[in-house]
Amino acid sequence: MFEVVSNEILAENLHKMVLVAPRIARARKAGQFVMVRLAQGEERIPLTIGDADPEAGTITLFIQAIGASTRKIVDTPVGGSIRDVAGPLGKETHITNWGRVACVGGGVGTAVLFPLVKALAEAGNEITTIIGGRSSRYVILADELGALSKNLLITTEDGSLGSKGFVTGPLGEMIADPACAPKAVFAVGPVPMMKAVANMTREPGIETIVSLNPIMIDGTGMCGGCRVQVGSETKFACVDGPEFDAHLVDFDGLSDRLTSYRKEEAQRHAATDC
Ligand code: NAD
Ligand code: FES
Incomplete structure (x- = not known):
């Protein structure tokens, strides 16, 4: 279970949610994402890892509530939890100094x-x-x-x-x-x-x-x-x-x-x- 420590509305239907996920917070790189499932039997949703704080053991997700599953995820209150957060997934961004x-x-x-x-x-x-x-x-x-x-x-x-x-x-x-x-x-x-x-x-x-x-x-x-x-x-x-x-x-x-x-x-x- 992944505890929700903050859940803020940034714009219409767009939430910024911070979750406790220490292993992902330590391992993630820019460009990677997680697959999130609110509860057993629910749909899996891919979400970019917007930011992470390895010391606090938290990750930040920006979630657009456009479908039934994403609306349920953003309705999770602070103190509530998400059942599955799998990741980090995908390749990290190739970063260099282009100028x-x-x-x-x-x-x-x-x-x-x-x-x-x-x-x-x-x-x-x-x-x-x-x-x-x-x-x-x-x-x-x-x-x-x-x-x-x-x-x-x-x-x-x-x-x-x-x-x-x-x-x-x-x-x-x-x-x-x-x-x-x-x-x-x-x-x-x-x-x-x-x-x-x-x-x-x-x-x-x-x-x-x-x-x-x-x-x-x-x-x-x-x-x-x-x-x-x-x-x-x-x-x-x-x-x-x-x-x-x-x-x-x-x-x-x-x-x-x-x-x-x-x-x-x-x-x-x-x-x-x-
Ligand atoms: P929107 O349709 O309101 O467009 C946002 C802005 O994108 C516009 O104001 C404009 O500046 C630019 N834009 C849109 N169409 C353009 C065009 N034909 N030419 C040039 N610029 C254009 O976007 P929204 O409703 O905030 O976003 C929804 C869409 O974004 C969905 O289709 C969703 O799938 C997609 N999306 C993509 C990613 C991703 O990882 N690529 C992530 C989140 C959302
Ligand atoms: Fe199934 Fe990529 S989501 S192959």
């Missing part, structure tokens, strides 16, 4: 970006972080990311915070200016955002890493649920990723697979609302 890097987070993907920015800052990179959401209500972790970055740029689609538009706007300006162009780009967010970033950095040849969130079932390479086409190869995001070279990812195939169970999810959602 100037851009880190791009769209909406909830910003939470997955946070540990990458932290690791890149610790490696001495000069980071421009660009985060965005539909409106100011959906912009998360701005203070935390601002403290780790040389520049923090915010975009909102309605212009309620930062500049109006998509996160790709400021990234395009950076790429176009030889004095600011990044040596590497990390992007996490909705599939169309990651695809747009990959298309912008392909021609100038800027190394670009994306973190993918396909459907996962076991998280250990057994079921094939998380398969994604990367170049000429089929990869399993849970063991070969979740980070991949953005220029090789088949984003359209990923999008198709992500939407394939939407009807069943909606039915389960409706059933648990009763």
